[in-house]
Amino acid sequence: MSLEQKINQDIKAAMMAKDNAKLRGLRAIKAAILLAKTEKTQVDELHADTEIKVLQKLAKQRKESGDIYKNQNRDDLYQIEMEELQVIEEYLPKQLDRSAIEDVVKGIITEVGATSIKDMGKVMGAANQKLAGSADGKTISEVVKSLLS
Known part of the structure; x- marks a missing residue:
């Protein structure tokens, strides 16, 4: 349905x-x-x-x-x-908590080989694709910034 x-x-x-x-x-x-x-x-x-x-x-x-x-x-x-x-x-899928988002983003960072904040675009693109529907972009962005800086 x-x-x-x-x-x-x-x-x-x-x-x-x-x-x-x-x-x-x-x-x-x-x-x-x-x-x-x-x-x-x-x-x-x-x-x-x-x-x-x-x-x-x-x-x-x-x-x-x-x-x-x-x-x-x-x-x-x-x-x-x-x-x-x-x-x-x-009607929205269950949203992930911050720690679960951090785990996914850490995996993406190692996957794309990101080392600094300059690689934020690559990480954000992959993270938004992988976490679509289960996390909002603002939270993803905050997590990526904190992990890359």
Whole structure:
């Protein structure tokens, strides 16, 4: 079952349960998937990696918006963003913790023969490919910088 089909089923379930917070998050996911499908020149199904990228983008947007609302003391809007973020994260693969990311990056550093911060581009390219969907780019970048410096 594709992510889109699962989202449609979950929207129906959330409507029946009258779960407005979950419904908002699911509708945001559905809208982003439909937008991604129209951008990919009339594709019927998105690849799993594209779906994950769409979900990661939505999660990042919710986190950034939540931070802004928190800084402006808008707890009502912050709460809405965090509720939607929780729903989006349910559909993302489990994120690795920092130590697991460090282990993977150490292996990549030895694999590509990186010795200094100048090799960060090579390491980042390989790390982003290997950790796609299971870690965000910001964390990967922080780990690579700390290991290469």
